[in-house]
Structures are given as structure tokens and as C-alpha cells.
Amino acid sequence: MTLLHQLKKALTLPARLALTTTTVLACTGAAMAAEDVRIAGYTWPGYGFFHIAIAKDLAPELNIDYQTIEDPYESFNLVAADQMDVVASTAEFTPVGVERGLPIKLVAFGNLSYGTDKIVAGPGIASAADLAGKEVAVLEGGLSQIFMAMWLEQNGADFDSVVYRNIIADDALAAMIGGGVAASQFWEPYGSNTLKALEGSSVLAQSREPYWLKQGVVADGYYMGDRFINERRDVALLTMKALYDSIEWWSQNPEEGNQIIADGMQMSVADVELVLGKDGSRTDGGLYVYNFMEAAQFCGSAPGNPPFDQTNGQINDHWALVSDWWVKFDLIEKVQPPETGIECSLHKELYEAGYRG
The missing domain is CATH 3.40.190.10 (Periplasmic binding protein-like II)
Known part of the structure; x- marks a missing residue:
């Protein structure tokens, strides 16, 4: 039985909906052996939530290896060589990667620049x-x-x-x-x-000005390799769930969470707080971190609109916007369809299974 079927089964009973994340995970993934997941990102607090997943054991089914790699092109090339599964990077790269034939997909908007x-x-x-x-x-x-x-x-x-x-x-x-x-x-x-x-x-x-927030231009995203998405889909779903469980944990425990991220990123707590804020509200720092529902709405995989007057499914508009600019700057030759570089089905599967972050 796949993770999706297990998760749907676990979440059909109203009583199960009240279970904690830890209990749901135990019901859905305890039988799975720990799966290796290789994640890369450069030194930036917005990418630090997987350190929380590791430190607080929020994804016992996964053996998460987070590697700090300052050059995102190196990370994407490692995905192409099947030596990396997930890359955290800025959200404008996908059209360039598609034209270069890299087997990657943008699977989620991670956070929006909120003044940083x-x-x-x-x-x-x-x-x-x-x-x-x-x-x-x-x-x-x-x-x-x-x-x-x-x-x-x-x-x-x-x-x-x-x-x-x-x-x-x-x-x-x-x-x-x-x-x-x-x-x-x-x-x-x-x-x-x-x-x-x-x-x-x-x-x-x-970037905190309303125009930039609505456009969603300056943002970070999460990428996964095609093999990881298609051949290890249950693990890809668990990885995405671990991300949003970690964001939720951080929002409830911002002081400890910021310390974990600072330690994992080898940064000062003050620099982490400058970017992520101190109170877990997601609005007192320089980044606005998307929770599961907001990211799913931006992807068009859940009903409702994301924040800042953004629209449901705006990820496709973002694709068109950055693609147009890369054509102007001669970085790519033409605008490709968004489905060549965007994969929103992971959000959709988790939402339809009852997950809400």
C-alpha cells in the first residue's frame, strides 16, 4: 500500500483528524524503513527548516542528509547525476534548467522576500x-x-x-x-x-512593498529531481510533509527553532532572526515563510488564495514572468509551457489525503 493510500485511510475517520503529526506519521510510515533523502541548499535561514526535522526527529521514516552547497548550479548538476534529491534555491531557475535539459522540477514556493x-x-x-x-x-x-x-x-x-x-x-x-x-x-x-x-x-x-509581494517575484523554492518524484514518490511526499511539519513546529517554537537553524547553518542567531523573525508569526522578519496550505494554493493544488492578493495557481504566472525576462536577457531562447518545469501534484496528493500542515 502506498503512502498516499495509507494517509488517506488514516485520515478518513474524524477521530484520526485530531491526532498529532507524530501519531499520524506513526500510523502511516512506521512500517517503512528509513529512507535516505539528500538535500542541498546554500547558507540561508529560509532553507534551514530541514535542520529542525532532523533535530526534533519529525520524520523518523527519513534519514535526511542536508548538505550546504553555496553554488546552486553544482546542486542541480548533482540532481542530474542522481547524487542529490532535493535542492533549496531561488525560484527563478526552472526555465533555465528546463532549457538545459536538467531533470528537475520546482515543487513548491518556500518563502517570499518580505523586506530582506x-x-x-x-x-x-x-x-x-x-x-x-x-x-x-x-x-x-x-x-x-x-x-x-x-x-x-x-x-x-x-x-x-x-x-x-x-x-x-x-x-x-x-x-x-x-x-x-x-x-x-x-x-x-x-x-x-x-x-x-x-x-x-x-x-x-x-520587497515588502505591496507590488512585489503580490507579484511573488523575489522568492525561494524547493526543487526535486524527476527520478525522486517518479520513482520514489512515497519518499518525496514524506519529504514535503517533513518540510511543512518543521515549519509548523518552528512557528510554535521560534526561539528554539531559530537556534537549531543557526547551528545547522553555522550562522549567528541574530542573523537568523533578522531573516525569519523572532515570534513565529512569519511577518516580523525579512522572509514570509509559506505554510502548506499557502504553498498548495500558490500551486493551484488546494482551494483558496495565497496571501498578499496573490491568486490560486499563480505559480504558472510566475513561470511566465521569469521566463519572459530570461528571454529578454538572452538566458533562454523561448518560453516553455509551465508543466515542463513545475510539479504541483505532490501538494495535491497530500491535500486530497487530508493533510493540512
């Missing part, structure tokens, strides 16, 4: 027009480039009216202070550090 991303300008720059012909620092081929390009067009400037330079993080901070670039897209803590270090610098845009 900023476009910071140097002294004397107050508008998009002021940047014409000047150099700006972004991660070329990443969300920061799309963020910058969309902001330029939103404010009446052509997206290619600036010179994009592939400089990020500390190097971008140094370039701003040295006057090498006129503006940069930063994530925390680099944006705040730049504002503190560079007199006269200012914020031109930040």
Missing part, C-alpha cells in the same frame, strides 16, 4: 532616471537582476538603460562604497550594512 531584499542607491541617486548609463550590481541570471529590471521599467526607465555587473554580497557592498557602482540589489544583512556604511545611500525599493 532591497535596491540600494549611492549618494546622488534618487530615481530610475538617475541610473541611466550607470553600472548597477546584481547577480546576473538571478532574481536580483529581474528585481532591478522590473523596478526600472516600473519607474519609467528601460530595463537595459543601465549596465549590469555581476557583483554580489560583500563585493557589491565594497563596490558601492568605492563608487564603482551606482546602485545594487542586496539581501540581508548586506543591504543594512551598506546603508550604515555609506553616507548618503538610500533605499529605492524593498
Whole structure:
């Protein structure tokens, strides 16, 4: 009997619906031997929830191995070589991966930038027009480039009216202070550090503004390999469930959860709190973490709308938006159908089985 059938059976009786996650898991997965799951992500608190699953034994059916790999391209290539199962990364890569023939799917939106991303300008720059012909620092081929390009067009400037330079993080901070670039897209803590270090610098845009929240542009996602989804589907479902069980546990135990994530990511608790917040509300930090229902709604796999005036099934619109931009930036040749890179059936199966996170 598959996990899906077991889960459906366990959740058909009203009394079972009141069971704790631990008891449901015991009913549905105790007979399964622990399955190895290999997960990769770079050093970022938003990817740290699997450390909670490990530390609190929230998925006893799984032997989760989380590897910190700073280059997401390396992680995706490991998936292609069947040496990795899951990758946590920014949510714009899928169209590029599809065109390159990588056997991966975006299976979930993980979190939405809620102020952690900023476009910071140097002294004397107050508008998009002021940047014409000047150099700006972004991660070329990443969300920061799309963020910058969309902001330029939103404010009446052509997206290619600036010179994009592939400089990020500390190097971008140094370039701003040295006057090498006129503006940069930063994530925390680099944006705040730049504002503190560079007199006269200012914020031109930040991702907590309603426009960016509704668009869902600056976000992280979870990817799975095609083999993992199709050949080890029960394990893929358990892995997704472990993620959302961990998010729910963190929301109820934010202080301990942030410490676990800090230890797992080898970061300070203060930096984790800057990104995730302190109270588990998901709105007092720089990221808004999607729970199961919100992610399923964004995928179009559960009824209702996700937060911030987003729409049910918006993941397809997100695919079209980022694909259009990658065509403009000559990163891909054409826009492919969303089903070539998006897999929402895992959310759908869990929802139909009665899981709600």
C-alpha cells in the first residue's frame, strides 16, 4: 500500500483528524524503513527548516542528509547525476534548467522576500532616471537582476538603460562604497550594512512593498529531481510533509527553532532572526515563510488564495514572468509551457489525503 493510500485511510475517520503529526506519521510510515533523502541548499535561514526535522526527529521514516552547497548550479548538476534529491534555491531557475535539459522540477514556493531584499542607491541617486548609463550590481541570471529590471521599467526607465555587473554580497557592498557602482540589489544583512556604511545611500525599493509581494517575484523554492518524484514518490511526499511539519513546529517554537537553524547553518542567531523573525508569526522578519496550505494554493493544488492578493495557481504566472525576462536577457531562447518545469501534484496528493500542515 502506498503512502498516499495509507494517509488517506488514516485520515478518513474524524477521530484520526485530531491526532498529532507524530501519531499520524506513526500510523502511516512506521512500517517503512528509513529512507535516505539528500538535500542541498546554500547558507540561508529560509532553507534551514530541514535542520529542525532532523533535530526534533519529525520524520523518523527519513534519514535526511542536508548538505550546504553555496553554488546552486553544482546542486542541480548533482540532481542530474542522481547524487542529490532535493535542492533549496531561488525560484527563478526552472526555465533555465528546463532549457538545459536538467531533470528537475520546482515543487513548491518556500518563502517570499518580505523586506530582506532591497535596491540600494549611492549618494546622488534618487530615481530610475538617475541610473541611466550607470553600472548597477546584481547577480546576473538571478532574481536580483529581474528585481532591478522590473523596478526600472516600473519607474519609467528601460530595463537595459543601465549596465549590469555581476557583483554580489560583500563585493557589491565594497563596490558601492568605492563608487564603482551606482546602485545594487542586496539581501540581508548586506543591504543594512551598506546603508550604515555609506553616507548618503538610500533605499529605492524593498520587497515588502505591496507590488512585489503580490507579484511573488523575489522568492525561494524547493526543487526535486524527476527520478525522486517518479520513482520514489512515497519518499518525496514524506519529504514535503517533513518540510511543512518543521515549519509548523518552528512557528510554535521560534526561539528554539531559530537556534537549531543557526547551528545547522553555522550562522549567528541574530542573523537568523533578522531573516525569519523572532515570534513565529512569519511577518516580523525579512522572509514570509509559506505554510502548506499557502504553498498548495500558490500551486493551484488546494482551494483558496495565497496571501498578499496573490491568486490560486499563480505559480504558472510566475513561470511566465521569469521566463519572459530570461528571454529578454538572452538566458533562454523561448518560453516553455509551465508543466515542463513545475510539479504541483505532490501538494495535491497530500491535500486530497487530508493533510493540512
